[in-house]
Amino acid sequence: MEHPFWLWWIPLLPLLGSLLCGILHYLSLRARRSDPAAAGLAQLAGLVGVAAVGLSLCLVLRAFLVLRGLPAEERLLESPAWDWIRVGGLEVALSLLMDPLASTMTLVVCGVGFLIHVYSTGYMKGDPGYAKFFAFLNLFVFAMLMLVLSSNLLGLFIGWEGVGLCSYLLIGFWYQKGWPAEAGQKAFVMNRIGDACFLVGSFLLVRLFGTLDLSDIGAMVQGLFAGPRDHRLELALAALLLFGGCCGKSAQIPLFTWLPDAMAGPTPVSALIHAATMVTAGVYLVVRLNPLFAASPSVLALISTAGALTALIGASTALVQRDIKKVLAYSTVSQLGYMFLGLGAGAFGAAIFHLVTHAFFKGLLFLAAGSVIHGMHDEQDMHRMGGLRQHMPRTYVTFLAGAAALSGLPLMSGYFSKDEILAHTFASGGYYQLLWVVGIGAAAMTAFYTWRMVALTFLGPERFDHHHVHPHESPANMTVPLVILALLSVGGGLLGLAPVVGELIHLPHLMAAWLAPVVEPGERVLALAHGPQAQVGHGLEWVLLGLGAVIALFFAQRGLRAYLRGTQPDQRLAQARPALFGFLSEAWRIDSGYQSGVVLPTRLLAFVTAVVVDQFAIDGLVNGCASLARAVGQRTRRMADGDLRNYALWIGAGAVLLSFLWMWR
Amino acid sequence: MNLPSEHLLYLAAGLFALGVLGFVVRRNVIVVLMSIELMLNAANLTFLAGSRLHSTPGSPDVTGPVFAVFVIVIAAVEAAVGLALIIALYRLKHTVASDSLSEMKG
Numbered sequence: 001m002e003h004p005f006w007l008w009w010i011p012l013l014p015l016l017g018s019l020l021c022g023i024l025h026y027l028s029l030r031a032r033r034s035d036p037a038a039a040g041l042a043q044l045a046g047l048v049g050v051a052a053v054g055l056s057l058c059l060v061l062r063a064f065l066v067l068r069g070l071p072a073e074e075r076l077l078e079s080p081a082w083d084w085i086r087v088g089g090l091e092v093a094l095s096l097l098m099d100p101l102a103s104t105m106t107l108v109v110c111g112v113g114f115l116i117h118v119y120s121t122g123y124m125k126g127d128p129g130y131a132k133f134f135a136f137l138n139l140f141v142f143a144m145l146m147l148v149l150s151s152n153l154l155g156l157f158i159g160w161e162g163v164g165l166c167s168y169l170l171i172g173f174w175y176q177k178g179w180p181a182e183a184g185q186k187a188f189v190m191n192r193i194g195d196a197c198f199l200v201g202s203f204l205l206v207r208l209f210g211t212l213d214l215s216d217i218g219a220m221v222q223g224l225f226a227g228p229r230d231h232r233l234e235l236a237l238a239a240l241l242l243f244g245g246c247c248g249k250s251a252q253i254p255l256f257t258w259l260p261d262a263m264a265g266p267t268p269v270s271a272l273i274h275a276a277t278m279v280t281a282g283v284y285l286v287v288r289l290n291p292l293f294a295a296s297p298s299v300l301a302l303i304s305t306a307g308a309l310t311a312l313i314g315a316s317t318a319l320v321q322r323d324i325k326k327v328l329a330y331s332t333v334s335q336l337g338y339m340f341l342g343l344g345a346g347a348f349g350a351a352i353f354h355l356v357t358h359a360f361f362k363g364l365l366f367l368a369a370g371s372v373i374h375g376m377h378d379e380q381d382m383h384r385m386g387g388l389r390q391h392m393p394r395t396y397v398t399f400l401a402g403a404a405a406l407s408g409l410p411l412m413s414g415y416f417s418k419d420e421i422l423a424h425t426f427a428s429g430g431y432y433q434l435l436w437v438v439g440i441g442a443a444a445m446t447a448f449y450t451w452r453m454v455a456l457t458f459l460g461p462e463r464f465d466h467h468h469v470h471p472h473e474s475p476a477n478m479t480v481p482l483v484i485l486a487l488l489s490v491g492g493g494l495l496g497l498a499p500v501v502g503e504l505i506h507l508p509h510l511m512a513a514w515l516a517p518v519v520e521p522g523e524r525v526l527a528l529a530h531g532p533q534a535q536v537g538h539g540l541e542w543v544l545l546g547l548g549a550v551i552a553l554f555f556a557q558r559g560l561r562a563y564l565r566g567t568q569p570d571q572r573l574a575q576a577r578p579a580l581f582g583f584l585s586e587a588w589r590i591d592s593g594y595q596s597g598v599v600l601p602t603r604l605l606a607f608v609t610a611v612v613v614d615q616f617a618i619d620g621l622v623n624g625c626a627s628l629a630r631a632v633g634q635r636t637r638r639m640a641d642g643d644l645r646n647y648a649l650w651i652g653a654g655a656v657l658l659s660f661l662w663m664w665r
Numbered sequence: 666m667n668l669p670s671e672h673l674l675y676l677a678a679g680l681f682a683l684g685v686l687g688f689v690v691r692r693n694v695i696v697v698l699m700s701i702e703l704m705l706n707a708a709n710l711t712f713l714a715g716s717r718l719h720s721t722p723g724s725p726d727v728t729g730p731v732f733a734v735f736v737i738v739i740a741a742v743e744a745a746v747g748l749a750l751i752i753a754l755y756r757l758k759h760t761v762a763s764d765s766l767s768e769m770k771g
Contacts, residue, residue: 640769641767641770642766642767642768642769642770643763643764643767644763644764645688645689645692645763645764648688648689652685652689
């Protein structure tokens with residue numbers, strides 16, 4: 001194994017960039033106070049931010065090339081370890097680990113991140129917090145890279161919390177408006193619930209294995225499986241708790257409600273953090289610890305169930321949203337659900353494949369939506385768009401590419417990744433086939449809402465006010481990233497062609513081959529736990545692929561046709577079935593359920609505690625002591641009447657009393 | 666000398682009661698000081714009576730007389746301080762009545 005120190009530069013460069021941007025922000029604030037024209041300093045921050053991530057991307061590419069040059073089973077780079085904590089039997093070394101999984105993730109983070117940084121230089125132009133934005137964005141990239149590259153759970157947790165912090169900062173970036181700040185808090189608090197689970201899960205792992213090193217844990221789980229079958233319950237509990245952390249970070253049931261609200265942040269943030277990278281951290285964690293999760297079949301089933309339900313809820317909610325970013329947010333929730341559905345079925349490689357293609361096409365869709373919002377002067381309501389095809393041709397074409405990939409039209413990237421997950425789920429048999437039906441249903445809805453979005457935004461009559469809104473195409477630094485992402489969304493499927501299709505053009509499943517060393521231990525444990533995995537036969541695979549294609553095409557066409565002439569289908573549904581419409585548009589009322597089931601009781605408890613316990617009992621006790629002392633003082637001050645003889649009398653009486661007490665003792 | 670020791674104690678109690686009475690009823694601070702002397706001497710008498718009770722022929726108990734000597738010394742000092750205070754009080758108030766001293770009234 002090699003020990004290249006330069007791995008540290010991958011996360012450190014964005015950190016340096018973040019510091020520099022922060023300094024630039026400070027300087028520009030000071031300059032602005034004395035000289036209003038001195039905004040040039042802040043403009044420099046865009047360059048710094050882009051350069052930091054760009055250099056990181058170069059290093060990541062170098063690491064990828066080095067890894068590719070090694071034989072498959074030796075693909076592991078570890079930076080020199082720094083002994084960080086050594087307490088009793090627990091040793092934590094802070095070191096970075098680059099293996100095929102980490103390399104895939106870093107390529108996505110830095111690659112998509114770089115494009116989004118470039119895009120942001122256009123999108124955030126003129127914003128008073130321009131430099132601050134890049135400082136936060138670079139800090140996020142640093143935290144995300146730490147999360148992905150850390151060789152142990154503690155370092156991963158640092159990154160995990162770091163991305164949460166940056167998410168909070170960036171959701172509330174326009175905190176002056178009020179509601180973004182609240183959305184940021186909501187995201188932070190919901191994530192805290194998951195993080196608590198994560199922490200307890202890590203404690204449990206320390207207790208079980210005495211180490212936090214990710215590869216050691218994987219090896220020890222395999223060792224446990226080879227030996228006598230004890231510790232099964234603790235393993236399952238640890239996996240469950242870690243999955244709880246994933247639920248928070250990756251917006252799964254029951255903690256997904258923060259993600260739609262997170263759309264309050266600037267659109268590049270939604271693209272980078274809440275679609276492409278941070279929300280996939282949970283998927284990464286499960287794949288990273290795949291032997292641990294594979295060791296607990298019941299937890300796997302639970303993960304799949306949560307994933308399938310999340311996919312269904314997200315997709316059905318996206319059907320009736322009016323806000324273009326909300327559609328994409330619920331779509332992200334539902335696509336993350338697919339990834340967890342795949343993870344639960346043991347398709348770790350397929351989940352990462354979907355993660356990658358999703359980063360391409362959802363990042364693209366968010367950026368394109370941002371371009372629309374930018375061109376429409378901050379309008380997000382699709383009911384007040386329409387006909388933008390003529391005004392924003394480049395955005396339109398790239399959006400089409402993203403939509404095709406998201407809805408899983410044949411041969412697009414999303415088609416292969418989603419169908420691989422669904423095929424694995426189907427092949428797992430039994431209960432999983434029920435989940436497969438749910439997944440297919442959600443896929444149909446996905447195709448429908450995606451093309452509804454396309455029709456409402458870009459086609460049909462123009463419904464905006466021509467006097468106030470003059471839609472225009474975005475500048476080149478916004479459209480070029482769109483074009484690159486569009487190419488990736490269309491061609492990303494080549495990374496992981498379904499075997500039957502791959503055989504036709506002699507291209508193997510690149511992703512599966514690349515990730516094989518990482519997911520292989522988990523698959524071995526799975527095979528030990530419930531026998532060899534069922535393989536999808538050729539005929540069945542063709543049927544599943546064909547079914548996916550037919551469903552996607554059919555429902556995409558339905559969605560496009562229905563909304564081509566305007567927004568009437570929405571209004572008809574809202575009038576004919578107001579209950580259903582409300583139920584769907586409020587995400588199955590889960591948020592309001594939390595409001596009445598958790599938030600209100602907590603508030604009530606807080607009120608009771610404040611009024612009854614604090615103000616009445618505790619304050620009463622304190623004030624009571626004071627009034628008692630005062631009352632006694634009022635009564636006894638009469639004794640001190642200034643007459644020496646009375647004092648003497650009291651002293652005498654006291655002396656007599658004391659002597660009597662002493663005598664009768 | 667076959668005066669019983671109890672009689673000494675009765676006398677001491679009487680003197681002490683007289684002192685207390687004088688202390689409580691008289692307003693003149695000089696008389697109050699004298700009453701204190703009276704009480705101290707009652708205490709001395711009690712010490713001596715106790716010493717007599719505890720003595721056996723051939724081994725006299727000296728604790729009582731020693732204490733009495735200490736008390737006499739303290740009484741002398743106390744009288745000196747007390748008289749000085751009374752003079753200071755007279756200079757301040759032109760009276761030595763104790764009820765003129767009520768500045769500390771609560």
